[in-house]
Amino acid sequence: MKIQSATQSELFDLTGKRALVTGGTRGIGMMIARGLLRAGARVVISARNADACAQAQEELSEYGDVWAIPADLSRPDECARLADLVTADSGTLDVLVNNAGAMWDEPLETFPVAAWDTVVDLNLKSPFWLVQALLPALRTAGTADDPARVVNIGSIAAIHIPARPNYSYSSSKAALHQLTRVLAKELGPQHITVNAVAPGPFPSTMMASTLDEFGDAIAASAPLRRIGRDDDMAGVAVFLASRAGAYLTGTVIPVDGGIATTA
Numbered sequence: 001m002k003i004q005s006a007t008q009s010e011l012f013d014l015t016g017k018r019a020l021v022t023g024g025t026r027g028i029g030m031m032i033a034r035g036l037l038r039a040g041a042r043v044v045i046s047a048r049n050a051d052a053c054a055q056a057q058e059e060l061s062e063y064g065d066v067w068a069i070p071a072d073l074s075r076p077d078e079c080a081r082l083a084d085l086v087t088a089d090s091g092t093l094d095v096l097v098n099n100a101g102a103m104w105d106e107p108l109e110t111f112p113v114a115a116w117d118t119v120v121d122l123n124l125k126s127p128f129w130l131v132q133a134l135l136p137a138l139r140t141a142g143t144a145d146d147p148a149r150v151v152n153i154g155s156i157a158a159i160h161i162p163a164r165p166n167y168s169y170s171s172s173k174a175a176l177h178q179l180t181r182v183l184a185k186e187l188g189p190q191h192i193t194v195n196a197v198a199p200g201p202f203p204s205t206m207m208a209s210t211l212d213e214f215g216d217a218i219a220a221s222a223p224l225r226r227i228g229r230d231d232d233m234a235g236v237a238v239f240l241a242s243r244a245g246a247y248l249t250g251t252v253i254p255v256d257g258g259i260a261t262t263a
């Protein structure tokens, strides 16, 4: 049987798709939520701060159908509650973007126990809990020709050795990259792809102090001579969520201007 090729616009069109972007109230999550909305998807964003959720929902509603749900996703019960709310009406979810993340910088000598628990709970366990809770909805949405998509936001901190003393952060992201491959193998036959994006430096609250201090130097030493922009992150997310990205699974895609890929 010959499968009809998509037209140029169909290749990246997300009309009718339902997506969840965790940590979508600012930074990289908002870049991704905006990109998915502009491609036609209905998007739910989630973060802890209820005021920030309301504000982001208002800001993003200019681009399409968006709903913000406050939740603390470092807790498994909150991941389950969010999954129930997101799937209550249709029972399906086409795209899950596990973006919410935390970083902790502190010298080796004083690096505390809490810096492991806080970071690993959110960066590694939470994507797992959300996949677990949303599996029935992802299975319902995915087909052999158009699988459901899980996109985990990792980091180049797990590809090269980061300059900052963020031991639990880089370790949690390396584990998330591996979890991506493990889940990709298991869920591929169930019509669900699992890929990771490993961003380089993008402007955000998490990166604000680093970029204030070292932004110019980081840009100058990057092969592409700049830090990341909104379109760079929106572009890779739309690609992975759309028909264009249907045949990738188990990949970790660095979006870093060549910083880690050429190190």
Ligand SMILES: NC(=O)c1ccc[n+]([C@@H]2O[C@H](COP(=O)([O-])OP(=O)(O)OC[C@H]3O[C@@H](n4cnc5c(N)ncnc54)[C@H](OP(=O)(O)O)[C@@H]3O)[C@@H](O)[C@H]2O)c1
Residues within 6 Å of the ligand: 022, 023, 024, 025, 026, 027, 028, 029, 046, 047, 048, 049, 052, 071, 072, 073, 074, 099, 100, 101, 102, 122, 153, 154, 155, 156, 157, 198, 199, 200, 201, 202, 203, 204, 205, 206, 207
């Ligand atoms: N920016 C970069 O250069 C860069 C580079 C590599 C990787 N990344 C990764 O990209 C992702 C986004 O980072 P970012 O730089 O955009 O960070 P950010 O500006 O700090 O945004 C983090 C988002 O996650 C939410 N969040 C934090 N803790 C949460 C929790 N317990 N439950 C639910 N939501 C929570 C935040 O909202 P609340 O605080 O209201 O909960 C916010 O919406 C992270 O996974 C990060 O590791 C970023």
